[in-house]
Amino acid sequence: MNLRIKFTKKNYLRYISHHDLMRLFKRAFRRADIPIKYSEGFNPQPRLSIANPLALGIASCSEYMDIELQERMSEHVFMDRVNEELPDDIKILEVKYIENTKSLPSLIRWGFYEIEFKAKNLKEVEELKKLIKNWLKEDEILMKKVKRKGNKVIEKELNIRKLIGNVVVKDKDIIDSDIKKDVNCIVLNCLLKAGDKGNLNPMDFMLSMDKYLNLDIDWDTVDIVRLALFIEEDGKIKLPIY
Amino acid sequence: MIDIEKFNKILKRVEKPARYIGLEKNSIKKNLKDMEVKFAFAFPDIYEVGMSHLGLHILYNLINEEEEIACERVFAPWVDMEKEMIREGIPLFTLESREPVKNFDFLGFTLQYEMSYTNVINMLHLSGIPILSKERSLEDPFVIAGGPCVYNPEPLADIIDFFVIGEGEEVTLEILNRYKDFKKSGKDKRDFLKEVSKLEGIYVPSFYQVSYNEDGTIKDMIPIIEEAPKTIKKRIIKDLNKVYFPEKLIVPYIEIVHDRIPLEIFRGCTRGCRFCQAGIIYRPVREKSILKLLELADNLVKNTGYEDISLTSLSSCDYSQLKLLVSELINRYEEKKVGISLPSLRLDSFSLDILKEIEKVRKTGLTFAPEAGSQRLRDVINKGVTEEDLTTAVSYAFKEGWSNIKLYFMIGLPTETDEDVLGIKNLGYKVKDIFFNQPKEKRKGNLKITLSASCFVPKPFTPFQWVGQNSIDEFNRKINLLKDNIKDRKITFNYHDPRLSYLEAILARGDRRLGKTLIKAWEKGCKFDGWSELFDYDKWIEAFYETKVQGDFYALRERDLEEILPWDFIDSGVSKEYLIKEYKKAKAQELTRDCRLGCTGCGINKSFSGGVCN
Numbered sequence: 001m002n003l004r005i006k007f008t009k010k011n012y013l014r015y016i017s018h019h020d021l022m023r024l025f026k027r028a029f030r031r032a033d034i035p036i037k038y039s040e041g042f043n044p045q046p047r048l049s050i051a052n053p054l055a056l057g058i059a060s061c062s063e064y065m066d067i068e069l070q071e072r073m074s075e076h077v078f079m080d081r082v083n084e085e086l087p088d089d090i091k092i093l094e095v096k097y098i099e100n101t102k103s104l105p106s107l108i109r110w111g112f113y114e115i116e117f118k119a120k121n122l123k124e125v126e127e128l129k130k131l132i133k134n135w136l137k138e139d140e141i142l143m144k145k146v147k148r149k150g151n152k153v154i155e156k157e158l159n160i161r162k163l164i165g166n167v168v169v170k171d172k173d174i175i176d177s178d179i180k181k182d183v184n185c186i187v188l189n190c191l192l193k194a195g196d197k198g199n200l201n202p203m204d205f206m207l208s209m210d211k212y213l214n215l216d217i218d219w220d221t222v223d224i225v226r227l228a229l230f231i232e233e234d235g236k237i238k239l240p241i242y
Numbered sequence: 243m244i245d246i247e248k249f250n251k252i253l254k255r256v257e258k259p260a261r262y263i264g265l266e267k268n269s270i271k272k273n274l275k276d277m278e279v280k281f282a283f284a285f286p287d288i289y290e291v292g293m294s295h296l297g298l299h300i301l302y303n304l305i306n307e308e309e310e311i312a313c314e315r316v317f318a319p320w321v322d323m324e325k326e327m328i329r330e331g332i333p334l335f336t337l338e339s340r341e342p343v344k345n346f347d348f349l350g351f352t353l354q355y356e357m358s359y360t361n362v363i364n365m366l367h368l369s370g371i372p373i374l375s376k377e378r379s380l381e382d383p384f385v386i387a388g389g390p391c392v393y394n395p396e397p398l399a400d401i402i403d404f405f406v407i408g409e410g411e412e413v414t415l416e417i418l419n420r421y422k423d424f425k426k427s428g429k430d431k432r433d434f435l436k437e438v439s440k441l442e443g444i445y446v447p448s449f450y451q452v453s454y455n456e457d458g459t460i461k462d463m464i465p466i467i468e469e470a471p472k473t474i475k476k477r478i479i480k481d482l483n484k485v486y487f488p489e490k491l492i493v494p495y496i497e498i499v500h501d502r503i504p505l506e507i508f509r510g511c512t513r514g515c516r517f518c519q520a521g522i523i524y525r526p527v528r529e530k531s532i533l534k535l536l537e538l539a540d541n542l543v544k545n546t547g548y549e550d551i552s553l554t555s556l557s558s559c560d561y562s563q564l565k566l567l568v569s570e571l572i573n574r575y576e577e578k579k580v581g582i583s584l585p586s587l588r589l590d591s592f593s594l595d596i597l598k599e600i601e602k603v604r605k606t607g608l609t610f611a612p613e614a615g616s617q618r619l620r621d622v623i624n625k626g627v628t629e630e631d632l633t634t635a636v637s638y639a640f641k642e643g644w645s646n647i648k649l650y651f652m653i654g655l656p657t658e659t660d661e662d663v664l665g666i667k668n669l670g671y672k673v674k675d676i677f678f679n680q681p682k683e684k685r686k687g688n689l690k691i692t693l694s695a696s697c698f699v700p701k702p703f704t705p706f707q708w709v710g711q712n713s714i715d716e717f718n719r720k721i722n723l724l725k726d727n728i729k730d731r732k733i734t735f736n737y738h739d740p741r742l743s744y745l746e747a748i749l750a751r752g753d754r755r756l757g758k759t760l761i762k763a764w765e766k767g768c769k770f771d772g773w774s775e776l777f778d779y780d781k782w783i784e785a786f787y788e789t790k791v792q793g794d795f796y797a798l799r800e801r802d803l804e805e806i807l808p809w810d811f812i813d814s815g816v817s818k819e820y821l822i823k824e825y826k827k828a829k830a831q832e833l834t835r836d837c838r839l840g841c842t843g844c845g846i847n848k849s850f851s852g853g854v855c856n
Contacts, residue, residue, distance in 0.1 A: 015259040027547030
C-alpha cells in the first residue's frame with residue numbers, strides 16, 4: 001500500500017536538514033500510530049522516501065514523499081492524525097494511494113522555484129529581464145563544483161546551461177507563493193532540473209547568475225521557495241499527485 | 243522580544259540555524275506578559291549538548307506545570323552565532339519567546355562540568371547582565387546555579403547569587419513561590435537572598451566570609467549574617483516514585499548527543515568506587531518501581547515518537563529487577579520498533595545476557611570500564627572488577643559475535659606506578675589473544691580494540707579529595723610510555739589532553755580566589771574550553787599569571803587531612819570520617835564491599851531518610 005503525500009516546509013522549519021525532516025516524520029508517524037511498514041533486517045527502518053532533498057534554508061509549498069503502509073487507512077484519517085502531530089510549518093496538504101511502484105525520487109525531473117533577492121547593481125526589473133534573456137542564449141554556463149572524496153578535494157567545471165529551464169522575472173504585483181514579500185525585492189521564477197538525472201540547486205543557480213550578470217546580490221536578502229516539483233511518467237511531465 | 247528581522251537575517255549566516263529556532267514538539271510557550279515569574283533555564287554549552295541533559299527536561303516541565311510561572315530555555319550560542327549576534331546587537335535570548343534573558347526574573351545555570359564555567363560568564367555578558375553578583379541590581383535577574391559542580395561552588399562565588407545544592411525538583415518551586423511574595427513586598431535584592439538562605443540546600447556565597455592562612459590554605463569560613471546556616475545540607479528527593487517526572491519531553495529537530503528517551507531507573511550508586519564523585523553525592527540509592535517505569539515509558543513513547551529508550555542511572559545493571567524491566571519493555575515496544583538501550587555496562591555475564599536480549603541480532607561495539615590496568619590499582623580505587631571478570635566477559639562477547647571492544651581507563655590514579663600504566667597495554671593485548679585463541683572458524687567479525695585513557699582529576703566529596711594530581715609532564719610521560727609500547731594494528735590507543743584535566747582539577751577543588759582568574763581567562767577569549775578546537779591553554783596560563791593565582795596549589799598539592807577544604811561547609815550526607823577511612827583503605831589496597839551487601843557506614847542513612855538504606 002503506497003501512499004503519496006504532499007506537504008509544506010515553511011518559515012523557520014526551512015532550517016532543518018533533509019535528515020532532520022525524515023526523523024521528524026518517522027517520529028510523527030509513531031505518535032500518530034500510523035501502521036507504517038518497516039524494512040527487514042537488523043536495523044528496521046520505516047519505508048519512507050522523500051522525493052527530492054531540499055537544501056537547508058529553502059522553504060517549500062509542495063514537497064512529496066511516498067510511504068508504505070501495512071494496512072489501508074482512509075486518506076482523511078491519515079491526514080488528520082498526522083497533521084495533528086506535525087508542527088505548524090510542516091503540514092500535509094494532499095494524500096493519494098498510488099499504484100506505480102517506481103521509486104518517487106527516480107521520477108523527479110524538475111523543480112520550480114520562486115526566488116526573492118536584492119542586488120546592488122540592479123535598479124530596474126526590465127533591466128534584469130534583458131540580462132537574463134541574453135544570458136540564457138549562451139550554450140555554455142560554467143559552474144565550479146567542489147567534491148570531496150575522503151581527504152581529496154576535487155574541483156570540477158560543470159556546464160549547467162541544460163539544467164536551467166525557464167526563468168521569468170516577475171512584475172511587482174503577481175507573486176505565487178503565500179509567503180510575504182519585501183516590496184523592494186526582485187522576484188523571479190525559475191524551473192531547474194531536479195532529481196538523479198541532473199540536479200541544480202537554486203542557490204548554485206543564483207551564484208552563477210550573480211557571477212555572469214555581475215549583479216552583486218545581497219545574500220542576506222535571498223529567499224527561496226520551492227513552488228512545485230514535477231515528475232516524468234510515460235514520457236509526460238506531470239505533478240506527482242494529479 | 244528581540245528584533246525578529248535581524249534574527250531572521252543572521253539565521254541565514256550561521257551553521258545549524260535550527261539550534262536557535264525553538265518551536266519543537268512539546269516545547270512550552272506561554273505568554274510572558276501574563277506570568278508572575280519568568281525563569282530562564284540556561285545550559286552553558288550548545289543546544290545539542292544541553293538538550294541531552296535529563297535534568298533540563300525535568301525542571302523545564304516541572305516549572306511550566308505552574309500556571310503563573312514560565313520556564314524557557316537558553317543555550318550557549320556557537321561562536322559563529324555569537325559573532326552575528328554581537329554584530330547585529332542581538333542580546334542572548336530564550337528559545338521559546340525569543341525574549342532577552344535580561345528580562346527574566348531568574349537565570350538558572352546547570353553546571354555539569356567545570357570547563358563550562360567560562361561559558362557561564364560569556365552568557366551573562368551576551369545577556370547584558372553584569373558578571374559580578376555585587377554589581378547586579380534588582381533590574382537584573384537573580385543568577386542561580388545547580389548541578390553536580392555546585393558541590394564545590396566556590397570558584398563561582400562572586401558570580402552566582404545563590405546555589406541550589408542537591409536535587410532540584412522540590413526546592414526550585416519553593417524558591418519561585420517565595421519570589422512571588424517577595425515581588426509584591428517591594429523589598430530589595432538582599433532581602434530575597436536572606437529569605438532563600440533559610441531554605442535547606444540554598445547557599446548564598448555573599449553571606450560568608452573566608453579568611454586564609456599564610457600558606458594559602460583556608461583559615462575559616464564564617465557566616466556574616468545571622469540567617470545564614472553554618473553548613474548547607476544537600477537536598478534529596480525521598481521517594482522517586484512520587485517525585486515529578488515529565489510525561490512529555492521536547493523532541494528536537496536536529497540530532498542531539500543523546501537522541502532518545504532517557505528513562506531514569508534509579509538515583510545513586512552502591513558500588514563505592516573511590517574516584518567517583520557521583521557515587522557519593524547522589525546517595526542514597528533510590529529506585530523507581532517497575533510499574534512506575536512502565537507507566538512513564540508508555541507516556542513518553544506516545545508523546546515523543548522516539549525510536550529508543552535508554553535506561554539511565556549511574557550503574558543500570560544494578561537495578562534490582564532489570565531483567566524483568568527489560569523483557570517487559572521489549573514485549574511492549576517490539577512491534578512499534580522502539581529499541582531499548584543500556585548505557586552503562588558492568589563486566590559480567592549477567593549484563594551481557596541482558597544486552598544480548600536487547601540487541602537481538604545487531605552487534606554494535608561494546609564498552610567496558612576497568613578504569614585501571616592492574617589488579618593492584620583496581621583494588622586501590624575499589625573498582626571491584628577482576629581480570630577474570632574481564633576475560634570471561636570478553637570471551638563471552640566474542641562468542642556472541644561482538645568484535646569491537648572499547649576499554650576505558652584513567653591514568654594518574656593515586657599510587658600508580660609504570661607497571662600499572664603498562665597494565666593498560668597488557669589488558670588490551672590479552673583481549674586480542676582471547677579473540678585469536680578462538681578456533682579460526684569461530685571468530686566472528688573483524689577485531690577492533692580501543693584503549694581509551696583519561697587523566698585522573700581528584701574531585702571533592704571523594705576519598706581522593708586530598709590527593710595531588712599528576713603534573714602535565716608526568717601525564718605526558720605515561721601517555722608516551724603507552725604510545726611507545728602499543729604497537730598493534732588491531733589496537734587503537736586514545737587519550738585525553740592532560741592540560742584540560744589540569745585545569746579541571748584546579749576548578750574542581752578551587753576556592754573563591756579563582757573567580758578573578760575565571761573572569762580574566764574569559765576576557766582573554768576563553769570559552770567552550772571543553773571543545774578541543776577552541777581550547778586555548780596558553781590564555782589560561784596567562785590568566786593565572788596575571789591574577790597571581792598558582793594553579794599547582796590547587797591541582798598538584800596533596801592536602802593534609804586536617805586542612806579546611808573549600809567545600810567543607812556542604813553536607814553531602816556522607817561523613818568526612820568515612821571518606822578518610824576510605825582514603826586510608828585505598829592506600830592499603832583494601833576493598834570495601836558494595837553497600838547493597840551490607841551497610842558500610844558512610845553516614846547517609848543518618849542524615850537523610852529515604853532510599854534503600856532505610
